[in-house]
Amino acid sequence: MIRIASLFCTFLCLGNISNAQTDSTIYKKVDQIVQDAKQQFAPDKRTKIVALISANPINNTYTVESTIPEASSFIKTKTANLPATIKINALPDSSVGEKIHGVVNLSVANFRTKPGNASEMATQALLGTEIDLLQKVDGEFRARTPEGYISYVPASSVAAMDKNSLDKWRKMPKIIYTAEFGKSLSQADPKSLRVSDLVYGDILGLVAEEGNYYKVSYPDNRIAFIPKEEALTFENWIKSRELTPENVINSAKTMMGLPYLWGGTSVKGVDCSGFTKTAYYMNGYIIPRDASQQVLAGQAIDILDKDGHFDPNKALKNLKPADLLFFASGKNSNPNARVTHVALYIGNGEFIHSAGTVRINSMLKDASNYDDFQTRTVVAAKRYIGIQDQQVQKIQENPYYKQ
CATH class of the missing domain: 3.90.1720.10 (endopeptidase domain like (from Nostoc punctiforme))
Structure with a gap:
């Protein structure tokens, strides 16, 4: 298989100009169909994926990546009569198996446009944020955040879960960290070792209350303690939210x-x-x-x-x-x-x-x-305030935050 950028170079290197012209025509037709699907179903590549990711002009085989079933069906229908083999790699794919869900496991996880720490940062997600895992590439997940943003995050930043594990996490009562910065502790003692840093908005599972501390669970099942004065139960925090200009x-x-x-x-x-x-x-x-x-x-x-x-x-x-x-x-x-x-x-x-x-x-x-x-x-x-718009959504109504 070769990458699309190398397609025409491959034609020339093979020296078979007549075949190259024929294959180029097929490639252009496939590419145009994919572009039509992209325009119709995935105009914003940040939130939806439809892309021709590889092509073999000699065997006329092409691979398309898609997060949208309707786009995949469109491409299959439109290419049905072409003398080419079209493979649709539907995301999430087999690289993540049944663990198509994830929960952020760091105070703040960095998501990048491409795999690797040298790549441009796209967005961040806070501890306890539920995400969709679409693909695993070189130790990183291609993932989708609650806003629909698709980018890459190190696998070490996420607790990968299957449906049963996610259901258990969702059913666990939660606390939300409300101080600007802080840390969780290994014991209910301010002198004990730190488990991790914390920032405003981090969400953890609530295990128990011990004196002036919440005993909490991380998505990967680490146990820690947080001073009660630095957090609220998620339920009480939600009840205290009032979307006003002043707030x-x-x-x-x-x-x-x-x-x-x-x-x-x-x-x-x-x-x-x-x-x-x-x-x-x-x-x-x-x-x-x-x-x-x-x-x-x-x-x-x-x-x-x-x-x-x-x-x-x-x-x-x-x-x-x-x-x-x-x-x-x-x-x-x-x-x-x-x-x-x-x-x-x-x-x-x-x-x-x-x-x-x-x-x-x-x-x-x-x-x-x-x-x-x-x-x-x-x-x-x-x-945004006082306006009915599905793009401006209460946290408790967002499927990624429902308990």
């Missing part, structure tokens, strides 16, 4: 000064959309992962003039705290340009966002903190 802004401000971290979604570091995602998560809601996905959710707020450019007077009139502001790079960029940045509006022309650090800037020209606003173009604003 979202207060949560956002607790992250002031955190470093910008590409792909970050925790109090260890956040990127712009990881910051807004975390502010809503702290208030009991799951929202889309990236800025370009977040802009597709919620209710549009009118902040643009008739030519489609940012109107500060409209913005001051129509925006409410906790609305999301979306930006494109460049001061004079087209208002229809691709969204590259997101911020939370906090009122009086100011917004809080992760840019270098989590900080507050203003859209008002005479404000001392206006400077950052000059480097970007506002292209949209969306409201």
Whole structure:
């Protein structure tokens, strides 16, 4: 088998030009069918996969990878009359066996666009987060997070589970860590050894209560102890969540000064959309992962003039705290340009966002903190609070968090 990038090189090396032309035609037809399926069923490769991953032009055999049964059926139907063998590798595949579920086993697990620590970080997931395991590649899982994001995570960061194991984990009562940073202990004693570090939002199984400590279980069955003052039962935490503008802004401000971290979604570091995602998560809601996905959710707020450019007077009139502001790079960029940045509006022309650090800037020209606003173009604003949208979902209604 050869990779697609080497296809035409292989034709030339073989020196059989007539066969190459014939095979090239078949390849192009297969590729076009896969591209049609991708456009129809998987337009966003971050959340769905349909891809032609290998081709053998000599034997006319092709392998397609897919997470979507409908796309697989489409490709099989459309290629049925071609003189080619099409193999569909449906994900999850045999490399994960029956353990198609996983639960994050570190305080914060890093997910990357490709296998390997040198690859670009795509996102993060917190301890106790349930994920789908799609494939195992060189000691890493290709996995899907509750937001639907597909990327690679080291196998050591995840407790892989079959359905029975996952059911046991789900049935176990949980606690959620509510201090910004901390650690779990090997005994109910502050002088005992650390089991692991912890950050806000980490979820563990609740085994028992021992004095001022919760006795907890990790997804891989390690036992530890956490001071009660640093955690809540998950049930009580959910009951205490109230999605209001004030609460979202207060949560956002607790992250002031955190470093910008590409792909970050925790109090260890956040990127712009990881910051807004975390502010809503702290208030009991799951929202889309990236800025370009977040802009597709919620209710549009009118902040643009008739030519489609940012109107500060409209913005001051129509925006409410906790609305999301979306930006494109460049001061004079087209208002229809691709969204590259997101911020939370906090009122009086100011917004809080992760840019270098989590900080507050203003859209008002005479404000001392206006400077950052000059480097970007506002292209949209969306409201999540009070809006019915499946993309803005209560944690307890998300299938990955149901107990």
